[in-house]
Amino acid sequence: MIEVRGLTKHYGQTVAVQDLTFTVRPGQVTGFLGPNGAGKSTTMRMILGLDRPTSGTALIDGKPYAELKHPLRQVGALLDAKWVHPNRSARAHLEWMAASNDLPKSRVEEVLRLVGLSEVAGKSAGGFSLGMSQRLGLAGALLGDPKVLLFDEPVNGLDPEGILWIRRFMQRLAAEGRTVLVSSHLLSEMSQTADHLVVIGRGRLISDSTTSDFIERASEASVRVRSPQLDELRSLLTSHGMTVKENDGNADGAALIVNGVASDAVGTLAAEHQITLFELAPQRGSLEEAFMRMTGGDVQYHGEIGSPADATVVMDKPADSEPLFTGGTK
Structure with missing residues (x-):
């Protein structure tokens, strides 16, 4: 389990993380979301002891990372898939990590098989594709x-097959009872992967809830309805103050989307006026829609269509911060 309590990090006058509190529990994939510059990477680095908090605590199974005697046995992390000496083979890289934590060499071969790199284990890691590098990073974490496992943007740059593989891999790890925290900007992927979401903006907690609760709370309810009396139904719904828009891109024919109401209200009204319905389906909002609604005011960087005057640079980590380190003693 990961416990973050009142975690705060200042870089001079810049506030990267402010009084952040949440718990990542075992047995589920927890997505860690936020706009660019929200403080996700800084938070993960503090959990792993790579950055020292200004105040607050980050504990792994009740202890700070620095107090873990053999950290690789308790926590694994993938923060940067390309963090590996380019001239080392995948096997040599993992053997170095294993030696730093008194792990047997046999474990290296086990994780290489687990992530599907056995056939290229003797090749230089510098020549690996991004997908292969991600697999090597996963092998190191395991x-x-x-x-306890932490992954920062593990599917960046991967093809659909690679994304599906990593999704199932993380879900399997959680099903084994492990604690899995994963940060990603691919919201459609997170909606399929994460059971729970921790959402932050400008270094502060915005939401800590199940994925379904977050989407339901932050997105507008709507109903999709089809009828052979579509014009009559449209006039009826609008006359009762309902917001209606066309949805004619479906193979089943033209339909209406009614926003801000439950399907019961639309069905009852149609029945009272003897209007036949072919379809009456509640529409679930998307994670992207919910995310934008909840974090829109916390975006740090705006393009021309936003408000450049409001753009504020908040660093996730300083340029001279420690290099990424995911194993061994410090």
């Missing part, structure tokens, strides 16, 4: 068979 080397000590830890119960």
